[in-house]
Amino acid sequence: MNTKSSVRDRAKVALGDDFLRGAVHFTTDRLRNRKQAVTEDFGHWEAWRDRGEAIRRHTIEHLDFYLAQFADNLERLGAHVHFCADAREALDVVTDIVHTKAARRVVKSKSMVTEEIHLNHHLEELGVEVVETDLGEYIVQLAGETPSHIIIPAIHKTREQIKALFEADGGENLTTETRDLVAFARRRLREMYLTADIGITGCNFAIADTGSIALFTNEGNADLVANLPKTHIVFMGMERILPTLADLEVFAHLLPKSATGQNTITYLSLITGPRRAGDGDGPEEMHVVILDNGRSRQLGDPDFQAVLHCIRCGACLNVCPVYRQIGGHAYGSVYPGPIGAVLSPLLEGGEAYQDLPYASSLCGACYEACPVKIPLHDMLVKERQQFVAKTGGKTGEKAAFAAYRVTFADHRRYLGAIRLARRLQGGFAKGGVIRAKIGPLAGWTDRRDFPALGQQTFREWWMERKRGTRRG
Amino acid sequence: MDKTAFLANIASRLGRPPGSAPGRRDAIGVPDFWAHRRTSHEERVATFCARFQALAGEIVRCDSEAALLAALDEALKALNPPSVGAWGKHAPWPVNVEKVLEKWGARRFGEQPVLDIDVGITGASFGVADTGTIVLACGDAAGRTVHQVPLVHLVVMRESQVVQSLGDAMARLREVAPIGHLPAYVHFISGPSRSSDIENDQTIGVHGPARVICFLLQDSADGP
Amino acid sequence: MKVSLFVTCIVDAAFPRVGIATTRLLEASGCEVDFPIGQTCCGQPAFNSGYADEARHVARTLLEAFADADAVVSPSGSCVGMIRHYYPSLFAGDPALAQAAQRLADKTYELSQFLVRRLEKVDFGGRFPHRVTFHPSCHGSRLLGVRDEPLELLRHVRDLELVDLPYARDCCGFGGTFSVKMSEISSSMAAEKAENVVASGAEVLVSTDMGCLMNIGGTLSRRGARVRVMHLAELLAEAAGLTEEVTA
Structure with a gap:
């Protein structure tokens, strides 16, 4: 991932891309308007959020128990369950399966976890052809890019660009009509399903008491990926668990309504192990790869454990005013938007992504949109505090806040500083505003006026008034 | 990583001995106001039809088995597909449509290949009113691919199979399946396959069927 | 009190x-x-x-x-x-x-x-014959839950025409130090907010936080937009005739 440049640098590039900003505005507007309409129609939305949060909180608090129950149930049904501490272990599991099956081609449906461990790259290194089948992911893959939105990966692509990508993949006489492009993708990808050795899917929810995997899709690609090849591999973050099938009903409402404003998802597939004796179709072999990859570090941490409640709906992206300006790629991480700004540094645990928590105005729209009420805005502040505690802060900023600490802790020094600033602004202040690009103000005054300090502070007015030198 | 160590690490982070069972939990499944709704058979069926149609699913309501057979035959005439596939004879068909299947020479799952069929005909286990969903519990002769691969999916169902909520359907699935032995594949389908991945332009028939037509036989809530 | x-x-x-x-x-x-x-x-x-x-x-x-x-x-x-x-x-x-x-x-x-x-005091008397739009500050509305109170006060000012602000609840991009640390993103957000203020057709923009208002106001003034930017307190006091002595 692009971690050498800063989020600020990447944002500057994105801010100059008018098509991208237009597409992001259009898409996020549509998604959030639809969400608003569907939740109003559904009613009791806050009660549903409370319930969603309560279930997720309970599940994560007892994650070891529910994970064990889930794995035991699945293993009884003949599936292979793999517990992986990090990306390396998960990729090794895949390598083994690929070698055992002598696999040449893999079809995939959308899975953020596989993006997290860079699975496609690994498979390609093994000489395996990987085909993404979600239409948006397929487009992004043909373009050699990464998704820019959790739910709508190709948000940044025009139909002309898509047509060109499909032509390069063998499409002939295509127009830019959606129907035409989709028909090509259907034909092309159908060949892939039928000839693939392995199908790889993610997992929206894993049900502990039945040993089931629940997949949510609109296109139906995950069902073909899971059922046509002989081997099905499921990738899941270890936090994807729900205790019971009854709990799934709550999330069958919360997830599609939050993600796209759909009342219901088109396809909810409940997969409980590989095909049974007597079944005429379905995979003969099923593997479930359960990944930690930095997640367990958040457990027991009162500030961050709740980040594991996330159900990856993307609602926080759609309301985020920062995402709205810069889109997904500027975050430079697998997970974009507010959830990405919180989650990426936590999962990574090192130096990378430490500037992401600063890419937020802390407006709280993400928390308000979150179907399981994760306090993302508070977590962003906590991450900034951790950064400062660990590194001491950036030099200039550190000095500024050291000065702030001394000056603002005493009202006399504070007033003295204001009076000094009033003298210093001198010639820069014209008509009550400052337009000059001076010092740390330069970023502000580039496109905005900054208020100049007036003749008198409020406290000076107050003291005068108290002394009776001014009536009022 | 070994399973025991993986789970022990989680337990230790959570500050508990590994494997300790959770205590009683208050919030299980949907809120009470949702679970305790009372609806009539007529309301459920009407809601199911309205929701399913709102999702671009099609409903053909039939007042007798004969009418349903005729409607199914008519639909096939209109589609005039090169190839038709259907669940096997011993699948849990809610309505006996063998005559129409024979007439159209439907390839039967388990006996003939169905991966290249144009129209797939199946039954269903439930309809769900809240979401306009048909639920297919697959297995044995009720193959998964019959409804996944074709461009058109025709499904026959009785009104008495319509339940109010997804939870009702899931509870019924659990009742008939011994613990841990749900069918390997249960599909909840709400209308045709759709995508908005190209410039937000919604389109249908991406990977799954572009049309889903439900032939719904009128009967009482007491069932057949 | x-x-x-x-x-x-x-x-x-x-x-x-x-x-x-x-x-x-x-x-x-x-x-x-x-x-x-x-x-x-x-x-x-x-x-x-x-x-x-x-x-x-x-x-x-x-x-x-x-x-x-x-x-x-x-x-x-x-x-x-x-x-x-x-x-x-x-x-x-x-x-x-x-x-x-x-x-x-x-x-x-x-x-x-x-x-x-x-205090349950919503009417300070006086009139304010202008078209006004309201920007709800994020912290006021989300962190504090103050949503209807400012509008309640504005609705009681005679001759005041309250018009909708498109995307009213979207952050203006101030965010304290965010406005300097991420100034390009911040000013881009402020630009969108300013465009919406202009699109509302309002003569006056009112809010409950000077952080937001100096950000939106600074953007409006740089663009030469003729929109007056006021804190809710200023508007209420001016309407009620409580401000004549303020100008020093």
């Missing part, structure tokens, strides 16, 4: 007229207003940048200044949000200070919240 004014550092230093209007409104409501001189800043600039220790150090000025106050009122949803939402945990490490922080959090109100909920 005795009320202590927490004027906020932004208003104190750059927008004293907002503090004066706030004082006059409270006095017109029958309150006895006090301004404890020891107050400086709520600590939010440091807190939101990750400097909790510096924030704590500065925030103590408020714990001390308002220790004896019955009620604290401030013309800022953001600063009150900081006190109510974050002070108890900010001082959690010291039981005595934590207790003081909780007491302050419990008795601190944003101005419109105090007027409408505590």
